[in-house]
Amino acid sequence: MDIGKYHLSAERSTLMAVLNVAPDSFYFHGDRCVEPDKACDKALRLIDEGADLIDIGGESTRPGASPVMLEEELQRVLPVVKAIRKHSDIPLSLDTTKAEVARQALNEGANMVNDVSAGLFDSKMLEVVASHRVPICLNHLPSSSFETMHVQRTYGDLLGEISSFFEDALKRCHQVGISSDNILLDPGIGFGGKSPQENVHILTQLHRFRSFQCPLLIGTSRKSFIGHLLDLPMEERLEATLATYSIARRHGATIFRAHDVAPTRRYLDMLDLLITEEGEEQKI
Known part of the structure; x- marks a missing residue:
C-alpha cells in the first residue's frame, strides 16, 4: 500500500506521528500547536525525529471531549495542511469523522483519512475517500454518535464483535469502490467502552485480524487504560506505551500512532x- 510517497511494508514498522491542532486534545508533547505556523514547525521536527506519516487532528476524541462544528474544524485543519505542504511532501493523514473536512484536506494535499467511526458518523465519508482514491483507516467503534463513543459496553465475544465490525466496514467500503488495497484496520484500543483488560486482550490477539489481509494500525500512546492498569499519570506512560508496541508488532501490527516520535522511532527500529x-x- 502506498500513502503518498510512502510505501507500507510488513518488514518495517511505520511510525504515524500525532499532530493535534485541537486545544482540548488529551496530550501535547511540547507546545500546543493550534496556530498553523507552530503546527508546521512541529511537523518538521517530527519528520526530523523519524516520522513516516503525520496524522493531523482538529477534533479531540478523548473521553469527555465535546464535538466540534464543521467550520471550526476546517479552520483548524486546512491552514495546517497548507503550511506543511509548503515545506514537505511527507504523507499527511487526516484524523476526522467529517466527510467535508476530509474532502477539503485531501484537495489541499493530504494523502489519507483516519476515521475513528469507520465512516459511520458521516454517510458521505466513504464516497469522498473512494473518489480521491486514497487509503482510509477503519477504527472499531460500535457507536452511532460522537457523544457515545466512550460509553462503557459489555462485550460477549469481544474479538468476534470486532471481526464482525470489520467485515461490515469492508463491505461498505467495497460497495463504494474502495478496494482492500487501500484499507487499514485499527481495533480501537481505548474506544467503544472497552475495559483496560479488554484492551490488553486485543493487543495479545491481534493476529486474529490478519485474516483480513489489511495493515493493522495501533494507537495506544499514553492512553488511559495504561494509567488504570499501572496507576500512572499521563506524563509517565511512555515506557508502558512502548511495551504495547512490542506485543502488538509481534502479533501483526505494522503501523504505530505515537506522540513521542524520537524514542518511538529508536524503539521500533531496534x-x-x-x-x-x-x-x-529460525530458518537455519
Whole structure:
C-alpha cells in the first residue's frame, strides 16, 4: 500500500506521528500547536525525529471531549495542511469523522483519512475517500454518535464483535469502490467502552485480524487504560506505551500512532532488527 510517497511494508514498522491542532486534545508533547505556523514547525521536527506519516487532528476524541462544528474544524485543519505542504511532501493523514473536512484536506494535499467511526458518523465519508482514491483507516467503534463513543459496553465475544465490525466496514467500503488495497484496520484500543483488560486482550490477539489481509494500525500512546492498569499519570506512560508496541508488532501490527516520535522511532527500529534476526535464525 502506498500513502503518498510512502510505501507500507510488513518488514518495517511505520511510525504515524500525532499532530493535534485541537486545544482540548488529551496530550501535547511540547507546545500546543493550534496556530498553523507552530503546527508546521512541529511537523518538521517530527519528520526530523523519524516520522513516516503525520496524522493531523482538529477534533479531540478523548473521553469527555465535546464535538466540534464543521467550520471550526476546517479552520483548524486546512491552514495546517497548507503550511506543511509548503515545506514537505511527507504523507499527511487526516484524523476526522467529517466527510467535508476530509474532502477539503485531501484537495489541499493530504494523502489519507483516519476515521475513528469507520465512516459511520458521516454517510458521505466513504464516497469522498473512494473518489480521491486514497487509503482510509477503519477504527472499531460500535457507536452511532460522537457523544457515545466512550460509553462503557459489555462485550460477549469481544474479538468476534470486532471481526464482525470489520467485515461490515469492508463491505461498505467495497460497495463504494474502495478496494482492500487501500484499507487499514485499527481495533480501537481505548474506544467503544472497552475495559483496560479488554484492551490488553486485543493487543495479545491481534493476529486474529490478519485474516483480513489489511495493515493493522495501533494507537495506544499514553492512553488511559495504561494509567488504570499501572496507576500512572499521563506524563509517565511512555515506557508502558512502548511495551504495547512490542506485543502488538509481534502479533501483526505494522503501523504505530505515537506522540513521542524520537524514542518511538529508536524503539521500533531496534524491535524490527530483533524480529528480523529471530526470523533468520529460525530458518537455519
